[in-house]
Every structure is written in C-alpha cells, then in structure tokens.
Amino acid sequence: MGYVALYRQFRPKSFESIAGQEHIVRTLKNQIKNNRISHAYLFCGPRGTGKTSAALVFAHAVNCMNNVDGDVCGECEYCSHVGENLDIAEIDAASNNGVDEIRNLRETVRYMPAVGRYKVYIIDEAHMLSQGAFNALLKTLEEPPEYVIFILATTEAHKIPATIISRCQRYDFKAITTNEIVNVLDGIAKKMHVTADRDALAAISRWSNGGLRDAIGLLDQSIDNSNGHITVDCVNDIIGTAGVGFTLSFIEAIAKSDTAALLKMTNDIIENGKDPAVFARDVTNHLRNILMYSITKSTDMLSDTDSATVDKYKELAADLSSARLLRSIELLSSLESELRYTAQVRILFELTLIKICRPETAEDIEALRDTVEELKKRIDSGIVAAPAYAEPSPPPARPKAQPKQEAAPAPKPPVAGSLEQVWMEYLNEVKKTDVKLYGLLKHTQFVPTSDTSADIVFTSKDGIFAQSLEKLGKLEAIRTTLCAKAGKDVELAIKIQTAETQSPASKVEKALEDFLSKDKIEIV
Template identity: 45%
Template sequence: MYKALYRQYRPEVFEEVLGQDHIVRILKNQIATDSTSHAYLFCGTRGTGKTTTARLLAKGLNCLSDGERPCGVCANCQAIKEGSFLDVIEIDAASNNGVDNVRELRESVKYPPSAGRRKVYIIDEVHMLSTEAFNALLKTLEEPPEYVTFILATTEVHKLPATVLSRCMRLDFKRVPESVLMEGMADICVKIGIDVTEDALRIIAANADGSVRDGLSILDQCISGRDMKVDAEEVLEFLGASGYEDFIELTDMVRKKRTEEAIAFLNGILSDGKDVRQFMRDWISHYRNLMMVKFMRNPETVVSMSAENIERMRRQAAVLELEDINRGIMELSTMANEARWSTQPRILLELAIVRLCMGAGQIRELTEVEFTEPEPVLTPVKKTAPAKAPVKKAEEPAPVIVEEPAPVKQEESMQVQTEEPVIEMPVEPAPVEAAPVGPALAEMQNGFDCEDIWNKVFEDGENEKGSINIIRNSARLKSIDENTFTVEANNAFFKDLAEKNRQFIEHLVEKHTGSRRRMNIKLANSSETERSAEEIAAEASDILGIKVEVK
C-alpha cells in the first residue's frame, strides 16, 4: 500500500530531525546524563517535528543501546516506532478531551512501567483539553510518580493555562529554514531514487512555509503518478492548480469595484472547501508577488512562479497603482489577523472585499458598526428610491441631492452635516438617477402587493433600526403565502444579513400583512452587473457605521 512520504520518513534518530538543533542538543544531553525533566511542553507551528521529537524522546528514555540513544534499532526503539510498546502512551487530546479521559490517565499513571525504564505519556494537541480536564491533569503534573515523563504538544500554546505552563519544560519548535528543508528533501529523494532539480526543491521549500510535513507532502504529489523525475515546471504546475488564477481574477474584480461579483466569486471558491484563513494568507501573498513583479526586473528570484505566471502577474501589476497593492496587503493583513480569533472569518473576508471595492485608500478612521437613533429630517426631500447613505458628489457639474437621506440631519443645501468621520471615495462619477428597484409593475401575491409591503417594511424599519435599510436594495420580497414569505437576496452577504435580522423583518412583515409568517431567504442566481458608486458607498456606510462620500 502506498504510504505518504511524510509518514514513511519520520526521523528515527535525532540526527535526522531538520532545523531544530537547539532542541535536539538539549534533549540528547539530558538523555545522556539521565537528567530529563518530568514534564515537557513542545510548542510551535504545525509540521515542524513536535510529535516526531516526542517519540524520539520516548525512545531515548527506553532505548536499550549503550551508545547514542535512541539508537532506532533495538527492540524497544522498534516497538515504540510501531506503536506497540506498552509504556509509551499517546493520547490525542483533540478526541479525548474530557475529564473522564484524564481520570483514566491518572489511574494508569499509578502503575509502574511494565517493559521499559520509564512510562511516557505523549499528549498531543493538548490545548484541546477542557478546563476540567486541565485541572485534573494538573494534579498529576504536580507530583508525577518517579517513573513517569509527560510530553505535551501543541500548536496553540496561548490557549494553555499558566498553571500548566509553569510545570513544564517548554521547548519551541521553529519553522524550518528553506535551505535546511531543501537539503533534507534532497536526501530523501536520493534514498527513494528520485531525480529532483535544485529549482524544484527551492520552489517546494518556499511553498512549505517552514513546515517539513507540507514540504514532503508537496514533493509527494509532484512525484506520484509520474516518472522518477521532478523539475520546476512540474512543481509549478502542481502548485499553480491551487489558485493563482483565482487571485488574479478576484483582484481584478476588486480593482473594478465589482463588489457583488467579487463576493459571488468568493462564494464559489469557498464552496469548493477552501479554508478561509488560508485563502486570506494566499491572497496577501498574491498582492506581495504583484509588488515584487512591479518593481523588480528579475522577480523570478523572489517569486516562486513559472515564467507564464510571472507574465500574467506582470500584466495585472501594470494596471495597479502601488497604493492599490499597499491597500490590498494592509486590508487583508488586518482581517487575517482578526480572523485568527474570529468564529466567523468569512464575514471578515467579505468585509475586506467590500472595503477594497470602495477603494478605501482614504479611510481615515474606522468605527464599530453601531446604530444611532435617526434624527428627524428637517427638510422634506424627494423620494425616488430606497434610502441611501448621505452621499456627496464632488467634481460634478452641479450639486445634486442624492435621493432620500439616511437618518442624519439634513440641511437645506446638499451639504451633509455629520460629526462622524467621513470617507471619500475617489471614483468616476456614476449616474445620479438610481433605477427603481424591483419589478416595474406591482406584482400581486395573495392580494398583497409585495413591492409595496417591502417598502413599507423598510420605511418602518428605518425608524427602529437604521442599518436595516441596506437590505432593502439588495433583496426583494418575492412572494407571500399563508404561513411564509420569501425574500430573495442578491448575494450571500445580504442573505446572511437578512438572516441576522430575521425576527425584526418577520415582525415588520407581520405588521403590514396582519399575520405572523416565517421568512424564507433565497439567493438570486443572477450575478449583477457593475454597481454604482452610491450603492457601494451606501452599503459600506451601513457596514462600517460611518459616512461614506462619493467624490
């Protein structure tokens, strides 16, 4: 049966561990002088050797050799390798995270080793333990029997309680430098008889981002199904399949300020199962590569891409200003950082897209989305379309009032007075007249005029909750049945938003139809064409909770 490279080539002795010399030195020394600690904490990025080193330490503690330990070949080393050694117990905290699991562990700790010198407990992904389980574990960590060694491993050390940290010897695993990774992979290739070029190894190492497992996994996929040769083109072909094109396209949509299209496109990509956080990081890399390609004569040295891809990047970079690239990097980095702790990283990514589409280079200040009670409108204003955020048009022949103002004080002139921070959008003047939204002829549904009801709902809703108005433009009331009504949203973003305001919308529809109905929300399948600056501004105002102006 085929075994993935990274499973097949797990270091059996300390010499084979790549890039963690500082840790190897300490552990070898402690094993040789019999001065190992009772509890270790291995932390660091995934795929850098934590589990591997934990097993090496377990072997070292039980190895039968008189020389260098672990030897990797004695009966104990072999048994540990195969997972059949009774005194080395591996626990995956991700799936055994309850207090009962820890109690079981505490019971078993009482019994001395049966075959080896020391009983070793390796608790992987230890951050997944419940608080209760941590507390139970602490007691054992405090006073472990003489013959026990604990090795805790985690990628997320910040999630561990200080009480655990203070009882362990902590060793930090670093990302493995690219040159070290290249050498390690070259050795493996020699062992398995693969002819690999240096360029290929360099590209793989760059894409592994310090993780040996990722490096081996890329190498593996470039080998399988081919002859025994791997060159740069093959690697690039494999890596390219996972997305430069998507980023080129998405960046292009953002450049053209096509918010809806971009969000729909993102939706398609994510529904293929891509990880949102990874996607953000990759998009940042794309912007970084654009910057390199724009300013370097020979970007090949720093951008791991095929000549064809570099040429495509060059075309995109040519139509982008440095300012656009800078904004892309900053905006996405901020969101990627936020997303690390967020349970809803996708919304942050969507928000980043909306903001990039706004061309938010002039964003001076951002505030939390917050709804403030609308102030009474002082001047009667013509009402031609659903409400929008106050929008000021500069560089236009004549000042024009843009539709009904959102809930802010409106003076007689077109000047919108706000105390809140204002962002200006430098965009080409867009047509001022907003097309009426919804079907031209009122559609009657069970005696209800959907369009009329929808407008009433938002006129009402606006008084209670101004931010709700953003939905009016981007969703329609399609039908009203006996117990339900159906709303069709333009894209996933507004569908989500409608869902979040479900109670409120249901309440208002009840008010205007006379009985309580449940809302169904559907996605309209038509992807819309380019939107006006005002629409984007209005949307952005509502999302960001600040006034956005169009210049």
C-alpha cells in the same frame, strides 16, 4: 501491507533526522547525556513542525540502552522494537479529554516500566483537554513517580492553563524555513527515485507555510501527478495556484493601476478553476517580498530567492510606494479570509481589486495617502502640463469691473482681514442660508488680483455654473456682502478658466479633484 503515506514512511526516528529545530534537539540531547531529565515537557508550535515526532524520539532516547551523544543508537533491543513498547503511551486528547480518562491514566502511572527506565506519556493536542481533566492531571503532573515522564504537545499553547505550563519545561517549535523543507523534500524524492525541479520543491515549501508534514503530503501527491519528474506546473495544478509568472504579471498590473487588465486576469483565474483564496495568498506573499526589498534593499528577508523573481521584485519595488504596498497587502489579506465565508467570490475579488487600483473610491486615510502618492507620480511624470490664465467673460453686473489680462498669482493661505478670509467666511454663511447659491460657488476658485478686486474663476468644464450665476443676477448681491464684510469697496469679475490658461496652482488642484471630491480635499 498496503501503501504507507510518505510522511509516515519518513517520520523522524532519531534527533538527527528532525529538521529545523536544532535549538530544541540540542537541549534534549544534553539533558539525556547529563542525566538531567525533567518529569514534564510542553512542546508547542505550528502544525507539522515535529512536536509529536520529537516526543517519540525523546521517549526512545531516554530508554535507549546504548544512546550515542544523547541520541538513539538504533541497534539495542529497545530501539529494535520501536512501536511495540508498552512503556510509551500516546494519548489523543481530542478524543480522550474527560476526567475519567485522566483518572485511568493516574491509575496506570503507579505501575513500573515494563522494559525501559522510564514510562513516557505523550498527550497530543493537549489543549483539547477539559478544565476538569486538567484539574485531575495537575497533582500527578506536579509530583509524578520518578520513572514517569509527561510530554504535552499542542498547537495552541495559550489554551493550556498557567498552572499546567508552570509545571512543565516549555519548548517552542518554529516554522521550518523554505530552504530546510526543500532539502528534506529533495532527499525524499531521491530515495523514491523521482527527480524534481528545485522550483517545484520551493513552490511546495511556500505552500506548506513552514509545515514539513504538509509539504511531504503534497510531494506525495505530486509524485502521483507526474511521470517521474516533478515540475512547477505539476505542483501548481494540485494546489490550484496560477504560478509565479502570472502572479508577478498581476502585480505589475496593480503597479500600473490597470483595472481592466486585473479584472480580465481575475476572470481567467476563476474560469480556469483556480482557487481565488490561494491566489490572493500568493499575491500577498509576493507583495510582502517586494515590500521587504523596498525597505531593506536586501534579498536576505525574501521567501523566494530565485534570481529572475528577485530581479522582478526590484523592478516592481521602484514602481510601488511603501504606502501602496501596505494597503494592497492589507486588502488582499482581508480578502483571503473573507472568501471562505462568501458565495459571491467573483464580486468580492473584483471589488477589492478596484479598491486597490482606485483608492479615491475608499474613505480611509491610507487610501487618501495612496491617492496623493499616485498624484505626485502623475505630476512628476509630466501628465499635468504647465498652465497659463484664461480669457475672461465680461462682468454681468457692474460696468466698471474690467477683465484682468495678467495671470493671477498662485493662491496663498488667507491672512486676517484679507479678501480670501472674507470670502471663506462668506462661503460658510451661504452654505447654511442659500444651498443653491453655495452649489454654484463651490465650483469656483477665488483669486484676489489686488486689495480691492478679485476674480471668481470657473473651470471650463464648470462654465454652465458661471452662466447660472449670471442669470440669477447674484454677482451684485455677492459684491455688496463682501464690501460690507471687508469694510471697503470691492470689484468682482467672473472668469472661465480653460486648459491652456490654468495657473500652476490651479492645475495641481484640478488634478487633485480628478482623484478626490473637493469636500475630501478640504477635510484633509
């Protein structure tokens, strides 16, 4: 006989060898011990978690002549002919999904078991049955002969009609944990006389996403790709990922908003033939672990418990806010699914990284929050310097408007009747009536210096707009309008603010404008 794949060689032959489903195994064994066996079961859950294997073990256990504590004995005549018994029928619903096949099944149900006490029908991928087939099965499933047991196995229980589910005992199989899969793989490797690093088995387990069959299949490939010793690099070569060290360096670049480094690393991934979708999933999983640690301050919920990796998680959790982590996870999760349906893999990957590192390029509220968080960190770290106020340029229109030498106070919220409120009303009118003038004034900060005087302040980089305002001779017209609105004489002066003479409030506003347009700040 030719080579048999590992997942077939090590398929569970007893309840004891079924991994990660203790709650189901315990219930089924108790039913057999107490002779409380139901006529119909529904086994549902993710692929590779033991649904069909458990169904086969259960089918043999109910017919075992000498079962031990509800499990198969492995020695009786029935157990010694596993795979050859006519009383156990496996039906693939994907290829036998019509009404005619179910009618044939109903005919065979009438015949007594050939050897054991029960005839067991295992219908795999039961959700693939047609509506007509379900209807044909319904009556038989509800009142089968006392010697017949039906077991329906499916990965998509929501596609099974409620009328079928209500006639079955439902058992939900869960994804198998990383540690449980690692223990199973370690046992198989020893039986195959192969050594394997624990980190390599953990990488296989994480890749399988809770499916033991997928994990054993990858172990089978890894054995062939190694020289008797399986390493992490050997596993990474097969699954197309970049490895933990590279992935954590990638996340560190995200924390630093180092777009250039990220783009270079992305280029390396693609040029080296790695799968971008797999890499995006790896980054997402590590970001999820960092988020879990950031929130819980505990390692209990981490999918990777290697001490060096956990230490790196703690370091990165201090550099990445929860809002930043959440947004990065959302963008990368979307990227992973989008990469399957596009030919522009590199472009899509690069655009996503730019969005993560430069939230000001996005329009959503989460990006705005992310931007504000980043700005706070810059201010706290001293990137924004302590400021003073600028030397003014002479007023262009009215000689009596004198430059103000003292520092202007930080802006306060406008109050009814104040010059600030009058100025805001004026800007709203100008926006509708004189677009050119509004284009000049929107670059300014209006700073009242008394009840009857104020400065129109331009930053040093916007000094050209101040010159344009003077050339147009608009200052007097602005002053006249403000006087009429305020009901009193108002003095105006144009000033240009330099980096050395900024007020604390305007310095923060300038930093904000480096991240966001002024319009966005006003909307928020």
